[in-house]
Every structure is written in C-alpha cells, then in structure tokens.
Amino acid sequence: MAPLRSLFLLSLTVFIFTSCRADPDPLQDFCVADLKSDITVNGFPCKLASNVASEDFFFSGLTVAGNTNNMFKTNITIGNVHSFPGLNTLGLSMNRVDLAPGGINPLHSHPRASEIGFVVQGELLVGFVSTANVFYSIVVKAGESFIIPRGLFHFQYNTGNENAVAVMAFDNQLPEVVMAPLALFGSKPAIPIDVLTKTFQVDASVIQLLISKPRRRKNFLH
Ligand code: GLV
Ligand code: MN
DSSP: OHHHHHHHHHHHHHHHHHOOOOOOSSSSSOBOOOOTTOOSBOOOOOGGGGGGGGGGGOGGGGGGGGOSSHHHEEEEHHHHHHTOGGGGOOOOOEEEEEOOTOOOEEEEEEEOOOOOEEEEEEEEEEEOTTOOEEEEEEEETTTOOEEEOOOOOOOEEEOOSSSSEEEEESSSSOOOOOEEEHHHHSSSSOOOHHHHHHHHTHHHHHHHHHHHHOOOOOOHHH
16 A cells, blocks of 8 residues: 555656646747737747748847937847747747946836846846845846846846946746836826825825826836
8 A cells, every 4th residue: 555655645746746837848849929810828829830930030139229218228128929939938038138327127027037137238236135025136247147036026227337238038938027116106097095005104195206207118118
C-alpha cells in the first residue's frame, strides 16, 4: 500500500504543479498572432502557416527615439504582441524607454510580467516596492541592468544630465500596466471620493486636487 500511496501523492503533486504554471510549453514552433481574427482565446489565434513571412519575426519599432516632450519627459515605445505579432504564445516582449533629464516613468506595475532592463545610454534611478513595503532602489548606468519582479510598483527616473535610453524585456507577450495615479485618481467611472478619503485618511479637498491633475492616458505611455 505504502508505495502505491507515495506514487499517488507524487502524481498528484506533479499534476498540481504542471497545471498551475502560467504558460504551457509551446506545442508548435510559433503562432504568429492573427490580430484581425474574431475568435477570442487566451492570447491570439495563429495566422495560417502559409501566410507567415520572415517579417513576422522582425520589429524595427525600437530603433526610433521616442518624443519626450510631455509632462513626464518620458516616452515608452512598446514592442508587445500588438506591434510585434510574432511574439504570440512566446511569453516575451520588449519596450524602449526614452527619458529626458529629469524625466520619469511614473510608478506603475505589470500584473502579468517581471521586467529586466538594460541601460543603453545615460543613468537612471530605478526602484520598486516589495509586498513587505521595502523600497529597493539603485542608480544604474549605461551597460548595467536591473530587474523588477512581477506585479510590484516601480519607476525609472533620469537623474543624469543627458537623455537616457533603456530597453526593457518582459516575460509576457502583453505585460500591460497599472499606472498608480491613473488607477487611483483617473479611473472611469471614478472611485467614490469617500473610498479615497478613507483609504488615504485625508480630506476630500486633497483627493479633489489629485483628481484634478492632468493625467496622460494609459495607452499614451504604454
Ligand atoms: C518600464 O518600466 C516599462 O514598463 O517599460
Ligand atoms: Mn515597467
């Protein structure tokens, strides 16, 4: 009986472990996204293999410097499955971040992805806050890398005197973003003021002030 029971427990453990993983192993070489399909699946359906071309595995969008002439002095160029359909099902994507001196990529999180950044030019103060509310932060310079664990609030801030450029890679084809100020003070419909005043333990006037601040639309930044 004992070996049978161990075998059963082992099988159960393997089953639970494998069925809890986020992304199954690929079942084919690639599945270039058919972005126009009406079929709804987790991700995108594949283009017919006969319609797949070399260009589907190529993306030049990150070669172009983003326009940082905005309130955050920052631009994010996105290389996710929408702009680069060959990424579909591969669990990968990449952004380019351009920051003018003093520019900030404001506090945000990616619910679906961890992020690894490589500084191409300039220097950045980067930081994130853990679930234990510990703030981890460091200045990274050209040639250096940093990581942001999945789901944690983080930022990049150009503390140098020159334009900074960084490339960010994600372990998800569509990491998406929760922008802290937008989620809290710019949602539609708005979160009730009472909820916000009680959450932050401040007067309604403070919340009104935060709500009144101009805010960039989510998809302008990401
Ligand atoms: C940087 O944090 C990014 O999400 O592109
Ligand atoms: Mn990020």
